[in-house]
Structure formats: structure tokens, C-alpha cells
Amino acid sequence: MKAETANMNLWHQAARTTTLVGAVFSGIFTGLLVWNLVGSALIGPTRENDLAALKVQVQKEPGNQELLVQIRQLDLQIRRDRIWRWDFAREAASMLLGSAVVLVVAGTFAGGLAKKPPRPQPVAERGELQMREARQARWSVVGGIAVLAVGMGLLTLTRWVSFVQGGNGDGGTPYASLEARQAQWPRFRGLAGAGVSTHANTPTSWNGKTGAGILWKTPVAVPGHNSPVVWEDRIFFSGADPNLRQVLCFDGKSGQLLWTGDVPTGPLPAGEEFELMEDTGYAAPTVATDGRRVYAIFPTGDVAGFDFTGKRLWHKNLGRPDSSYGYASSLETYQNLVLIDYDQSDGKDGKSRFLALDGTSGKVAWEAKRALPSTWTTPIVADVAGKPQLITVADPNVVAYDPANGKELWRAECVGGDLAPSPIYAGGLVLAIQPYSQMVAIKPTGQGDVTKTHIAWKAEDGIPDICSPVSNGTYVYLLDSEGLLTCYQVADGKKVYEHELKDQFRASPSIAGDKLYLLSLKGVMHIAQVGPEYKELGRCELGEDCFASPAFVDGRIYIRGAKNLYCIGGTSVGSTPDTK
């Protein structure tokens, strides 16, 4: 009996020791597995980032052989390491399984040996005990309820997104409101292409040579004749050459280039070359923003949408436009739609159309086929008595659409030839220009063909060839490329005055507050009083050729010269209108 007990003790001892050993080994292998896991989770991604960075670097330094060797070594190391870690994990896991089995078997054996036969002790007051147990259990359930309630409470702290739009200003819409857009310069010549800034604090003196009055100046490498657009502290425009199309974003405070976004294009049809007139360039159309995203179109037919951080959200090739001087119509936006006048060739091959793309995805929202030839005008969305009208000009028609769905509202047959100046909407009239020949004022209240019924007046003196008109609602100013400034009364089309500026112009005239700003090709800004007679207020020289129309936003003028982007204005400006 005694020997048997001793024997049992020995077995028990052995089983316990084995259990312990099993436990220790299980612990070791678990530790190794965790080390392996943490290692691959930490080192793996870092190394791959390093490799990606090296690959980017090697693009910049094509001749660097050392870098190549480094890349190859790192790549090999990553692959080796991955396989090594897989093997290691597999081996460690099987070892862990083995030790766990030892642990469990020995442990169960030891437990069985150690088990003493049940020797129940007498229990007094079992009823009392059961009652206590039930009471404790009830409290425990109450505790469980409390824990669940706390869990629900914690869950309510997590964030969720309401899809309700509008409400407090701009926060909830995929595009900025009209009020917010008014304070910015969201497209070619500002809101609705009017060339009018409501801010009265626009600078009136600067000098490009001395730098006086110039807040900053940033060189721009990529060429393009398109104009800057501004949203709060971001300035956007595009640039392109035959091989490259880019959207650039600059910081309004410092002039620093924030990002550039590339726009791809498809390959050329075999044997063709892509060449455009120098006067038009490869980036004539101005970009547009809806306050959330910025959109750009290029003469290759590529349209793209970028978010404000420079990530390209979408890209679409509309097919290369057939345009004799090169495609130059700028973009307009309406709510979340990007509006594109895509008229081309003689309009008879079925390619001419007006497109509205969804700004978030680039998908076609609506499309209006039209048999109109190439135009170089930019469409505008005019707010006609609270109702938006999309106004387009292409030989021989001025056509208005509902921008939301592309339904034609009215059309007037009144212009012809190669059209470059864009229409404006001023004093209740749509003013369209047929270069060198006439300005037509149309009442936008009709339906269908309004050629005979809604033309208010026509004017024939001093009609510009390139520059678009500008108006304060009372007077409309026309500026031709040779420097002839002509002023008409909007209401009846009566000529008010004519003034020879003896300068050449490509940029369209603008009005900021009560001042007329006329930027010449040589970079001289002629500043004059808005009114019934020409009264010069100043002349500021930039000393650089200027093709693009400047942007006016809250005390600042952004001018894109041939080589530099200028910000004119003091260091401190009034707060930007609140758009949040």
C-alpha cells in the first residue's frame, strides 16, 4: 500500500514536471510567434515604403547605378524576409501545437492523479445558501444590464454621419452655395463670367520692377494662357505642353506651390502629331471650381476632377475636339455639375454637343446634341430672376438651357463667324458679341426661337475680337485687342464714349468695386473710374507679358504672367467672407 502511494507520488511528480515543461515551451513558442508577428507588422511596411521611395528616387536620377543596386538588394531582402517569416511562423506554430498537446495531456494526467475522492462536508442552512446564491445572481444580472447600458452609452459617443444636406450654409452640400461662390473667383472671369468683383478694397498701385505692392511672385514652369481661379486660400490654373497636362494649386498666402495634378491622355492615332497654334497654346481653357473640387479641360479632350488636396478623382477623354484654332472654351459649374461646351468642326458631323458631368464621378449627367460649329466662347450660368440659365454662344445662335437637365429654354439666331468673346448677363440682358461686327442684347425671358421677339438692341461700334465685355449693370465696356475702349448704356445700347488706350490687350476687362481694370499684353494695368466718361485712376506696370485675365478676390489681384504668378495686395487683408 505504501509502495503504491509512493509510486503514485512519483508519477504525479513526473506528470506535473512535464506539464510545467509543456507550459514553458508553449510560452516560449507563443512569444516567438508574437515576435514574428510584430516584426512583420512593423518592419514589412516600412521596408516596402523605403523601396517605393527608392523607386521614385531612381526616376529622378536615371543614371544612379548605386541606387539600382540598393533597390535590387532591398527587394531581394523583402522577399527573403517574407518567406523566412512564413516558414518561421509555420514551424513555431507546429512546435507550439506540440508543446500545447504535451501540456494538456500531462496536465490532465496530473489532474487525474491529484484528484481526491469527493468528501462532502456537512452543510448547515442550505436554504440560506441557496437564497444567498439567488440574490447574488440577481445582482449579477443587474450588473450585466448596467454593463450593457454602459456599452450602449459608449456606442452613442461614436460619430455617425447625417446625410441631410444644406441647413447651416455650406457644410452639407457637395458644392458651395451661390453666396459663397460670389465672394470667390470660381471660374474664368469670376462668377458667371461677369468679370466683376464685389470687393471694394482692390489695390490700385504696384510696380513689378520695384516689387512695391506685390505680396508674392512665384515662377510657373508649365505654360498656358488660361486664367487663375481662386477659392479662399487656393489658386488654381492649368498648364500644358504637347506631352504634359497639369493642374496647379498655389497657396494664396505665401504663393507656394501646394500641388500639381497630372491629367493623362490616350495615345495619339498612329502617324498623327498633336500641334496647336502658339496663340492658343495647349492649355487655353480655364479651370473651374465648385468650392469642393477643381475641374480642368485640355485641348486633347481630357477632362479631370481633383479634390483640393490634389488627388485626381476622375478623368475622362471626350474624344479629341476638332477645332481650327484649338479648343479654348473654359469650364463652368452649376451645383455639382461641370458644364462643357464641346462644339467642334462645322457642327455637321454629329460631334458637337453640350455636356454636363457629375463633378464627383465624372459621369455624364446630361448631354445636349447641337448642330453648331466650333466656338471659342465660354458658357455662363446666369441667375435670371432667381432661375438659373445656361447661356452658350456658337455660330449662329445664342442658346439658353436649364443647367440642371439640359432642356433648351430659348435660342436666338443673331451671331456668326469665329466667336471668341464670351457672353455676359448684365442689367437683365444677355450681351453676346460677334467679333468686329456687333453686340446683341437679348431679353432672356422668351421661349423657343426668340430671334424676332426678344432682341432688345444691337450695337456696331468698337466691337472687340478677343476680349469679353464687362458691365456694372448700367454701363457695358468693350475693349478690343488694339486698345479701343467703348462704353455703352446697357438699358438702350446708346454709345456713351470711346477711348483709345494705345496698348494691346488679350486679357478681358474687369470691374472691382467702382474701378475698371484693363490689363494689357505688356503687363500694364490701366485703372479707370467706372462711369459715363473715361477717367484714368492709375497705371501699374508688371513688366511681364500677360495673356490671362486676372482674378480679383478680397483685396488681392492674382495675375498670371507669361512666366510668373503674381499676388498683388497688402500683407493684411480683410477676412475672407465666411463660407463655413
Added chain:
Amino acid sequence: MTRIACTAMFTLALAVPCLGAGSEMRFPPPEFESGYQFPETARPPTARPVVHEYIDVALLAVVLLLASYLILQRRSRRAIFALMIAALLYFGFWRDGCICPIGAIQNVTLTAFDSTYAIPLAAAAFFVIPLAFTLFHGRIFCGAACPLGAIQDVVLIHPLRVPHWLESGLRLLAYTYLGAGVLFAAIGGTFLICRYDPFVGFFRMTGNWNILILGASLLAIGLFVGRPYCRFLCPYGVILRNLSRLSKRRVTITPTECITCRLCEDACPFGAIRTPTEDWPEGEYQIAKRRLAFFLVLLPILIAAGGWGGYALKERLARMHPRVRTAERVFLEETGQVTGTTNASDAFRTTGQASAMLYQDATAIRSRFALGGALLGGFVGLVAGGKLIALSVRRRRAEYEADPADCLACGRCYQYCPKEQERRKQRRDARSGRGNR
């Protein structure tokens, strides 16, 4: 003409997102002059034949039949253990732990809610067969067939007693998990129970690290606490325990009548053995009656509170649905509240759907979760209230017995019963007597 994709395209740092649909033939397949033939696209192997699943279903039925016999008729822990190991090896390690009845809850739920979903026959059978057996014989599925139970059962080397009260409180977890699993399978587009299956990674010997760690922790606890997943988390266990209360026949500790020798008191590592009751002290009845009345009144309040809480959480619960998550992200991006995009929002944009549609879908899902959340909350409230009532009712027991809900039909308690020992001895004698003859 050289087939060189225009180099300008390579300047892109990122691929154009709007490409997915429609394979555009940018470069028409060439016409070869050298007589080159297009190779066959590698034909990948077909899926596993369905007949395997029928074998699984048949095996499950066989295991349960065998287990019924072994546990109720033969009363042999050793045979049940062997059967359990066999089931663990087959349903667990050989068949990779999928499909299992626990997960099948969700397949059945989805079938009821999604008319386009075709439930695999095996999933339906795996869900129903153990239920039917439970109605007849108690939780024999848990004891002998379930691989998740088996893996915990084998690691139990030193069972510690979990206090009765703790067990009562923790059980709420399992009910909540069941409710959530059903809710998300029905309208959340997610199989929650499968996603957090703690042991399937061990059966496959590979898997998500977080889940493996969860499983390892449960097994580590399982060294000292009998079957923690089964008792405190398993959603299928919740269904089985309630059906088991109604079962026709189930495990009894003693083969004949109980002599209340108290030897089996500590036999069950799962705390399923109930002691005989004694009369309450004088005066306690009045208090108990009042308490019961209080909890009966509290029950509807708890249900209402739970329902309200679940309803209030509808937007949070709906975030489990991938479409809602995508909608929220896209909305944030489009309204300029976040910058940058995610894979999901990029993928949504490639579909060309209007984002308004996405918001509409998400809003519809949320409104479904309004009812779903309320039902889930109400269910949890009902369970908690019901539990409080059950704990306030006095039950009468004259003998030691296995709790019909808690008993996992493992047969560990048999050997503790002197009556059982007696029966075994008789049987041995009978057999050897026959042998001698």
C-alpha cells in the same frame, strides 16, 4: 505600329479610378504572322463537389445518434470522449470548421430576409439536426459533436468553480451576441458570428491574427474554466439550452434513483449540477412574493428601455453594413469634411452611380435598423428581465440533478454516482458471468 502604351500615361502616380466596367480593347489583340496560337486561359479547378456536404450532414446525424446512445444508454464518458475527439478531428481539423451550426444560424436568418440568397443544404441541415436532437435528448450536440466545444473540452486540465452569480451575469453576453448575430445577418450584410469565430483559425492552422489571439486567450482561460465560449458566448448554445429544457430525455446523474449522497456535488466542471432545495425560512415568502411582483412590473420597463436604446443606436448599428460605411465616407468627402479618398469611395465612384442613390440606400438601411435595433434591444431587455424573474422563483428539487439548460452532456458526473458504480459492476459481472459460461 509599336505596341507601346503612350509614355505620357506612365507619368501617372495613381491609376485612373474610373476604369472598372467594360474591358475596353485599347490594344486589339494582334494578328500573329509567326503562327502563334492564343494559349487556352488556364482552366482553374472547379469547386468541391456538393456530395461532400451531404456526407458531412450524414456524418453529423450519425455522430448525434451515436452520442445519444453512448450518453443515455451506455452512459460512458470514455466513449463520448472518443466520439468527441473524432468529431473534433473531422468537423474541426479535416473540414476546417466550416460549416458549423453556430454559423448556420446566420444562413438561416439570411434566407428568411433575402429572397435572392440560396442557403446551402448543408447549412440548413446543420442548423436543424442538432435542434431536433436537443428536443429529444438534450444538448448532446455540445457534448459530442461540436468541434468548438471539443477543443475547449480537451484543454480543460484544472477546472475551477465559477461562482453561480457570475455565470448568471455573463450569460447575458451570449443572448446579446445571438441577437446581434441574427440582426446583422438579417439586415446588416455581415456574418458577425463567423467573423469572430475564435477557434476556426486553429482548425485551419492559419487565419487572422486578432482572431487567433482571441482564440488562444479563450483556450488559455479554458485550461481552468470549463468551456468558456460555450457557456458565456455561444449563440447557438443559447438556443440549445432553451430547447433542452423541453427535451424528452436527457442526462441524469444517477441511472436509478438519487440517494442524495452528495458525492457528485463538485463533479461538474461546468457548474450544471443542482442541489436539492430546502424550505425557506419563515417570513421569506412574503418578501419573495413582493420581489417577484416588482420584477414582473420591471420586465416591460426593461423591454421598453432596451428597445428604445436599440432604436437610438440605429445609425451606429447600421455602420456594420458596408454600404452605409461607404455612404458616410462619400458624403464626408463630397461635402469637404475630409480630404482624400478611400478604396471604398473610389470603388463607388467607378460604378458611376449618383451619390444621392447611395445616401438613399444608406438611409433605407438605417430605417431598417430602427426596427431591428429596437427589436434587439427589446430582446436583451426581455432576457434580462426574464432572468431576474426566474431567479426570484423558488424551485423544488428533491434530488441532485443536472440542470437541463446548463448540462452539456459530457458524462463526467456518471462515475461519481455510487448507483452508477453499482450498475457498472453488475454489468461487468453479467458479462464475465456470460464469459465464464
Added chain:
Amino acid sequence: MANKEDVTRRKFLREGLWGACLAGAGTAAGLSVARNNQDNTVWQIDPYKCIACGNCATYCVLEQSAVKCIQAYAICGYCDLCTGYLVPEPKALDTGAENELCPTGAIKRTYVEDPYYEYTIDEALCNGCGKCVKGCVAFGNGSLFLQVRHDRCLNCNECAIAAACPSQAFTRVPARQPYLLKGVDAKE
């Protein structure tokens, strides 16, 4: 002891509940079977929804993903400068680590005739990361695409990749036609 009537009533209730539960289980089974008028289903990727995000390589419960790349030769352009094979702006058309897109070197490039090259996937090496798919879909014909290989797939009840798929490209397809192929093969 409770009186006899009480016991029988309780028993009757119990029996009724028991029958109801059994009937419920039976109904669930019956309805499920009635609903299952289709074949069993397996997981598959819709190649037209896939955005080649790379989750397939990392989220599969298998150490090496069940998802692998497939080449549909019939729609391949046999480009010299394959954007599924080479990184953007490769320094040279070779397999140097700085030029090759595939992180495991699973794509083999074979000369066919000027200027065409054949690209073949070495399935043993492919890890389903989809880098080549992204490149091919973005600039080429999209002949490379990802598929769940059913010799590898465990057909989990809830596919871990499906749960992580940003474009919901993972769908349950009938086991009889377990692949969603691209190109001419898709028509068969």
C-alpha cells in the same frame, strides 16, 4: 406536493411547447430547402467590379491567398511595354526589381514576334495582390484579372476578403459555374 391537476396542466403546456419547437425547427428546415432551388454557392470575384485594391492578398484566412491572377490571352494586347508587367516609366524592359511590378516575380514574359510578347502567370508564385491587374486595367485591355481559386478556397461561411472588399466585388456564385471569367472564355 402540487395537486394533480396542476401537474397535468403543466405537462400539457410542456408538451405543446415541445411540439411547437419541433414544428418550428421542421418549418425552418422545410422553408430553407424550398428556398434552395439553386445550386450551392461559392465565393467569386466579379472582375468588372474589382478595383485591385490589394486586400485579397492580405485578408484571406489562408497564409497565401486563395485569390490568384488569371490571364485571358484572347483579350491581351501582347504589348511590348506591358503596364501590368512593368512599373510606370521603366528604366529598361527587363526584370530588374526597379522595373518589375509584380512583388513576387510571378509574371513570365516571353517573346513571340516583333513587337509582341506573351505574359503568363506562374500561379505558384502569385499572391493575388492585384498590382498587375491594376496596371493592366488602367492602361491596357484588362486581360489580367483576379479570381478565387476553388482548389485553394475554403469557402468560409463569411469570406474574410468579401468582408474587406471595398467594391463589393465578392459575390456568391453557383458552384456549377464557379468562375467569372473575362474575355471570350466568359461566353462559354
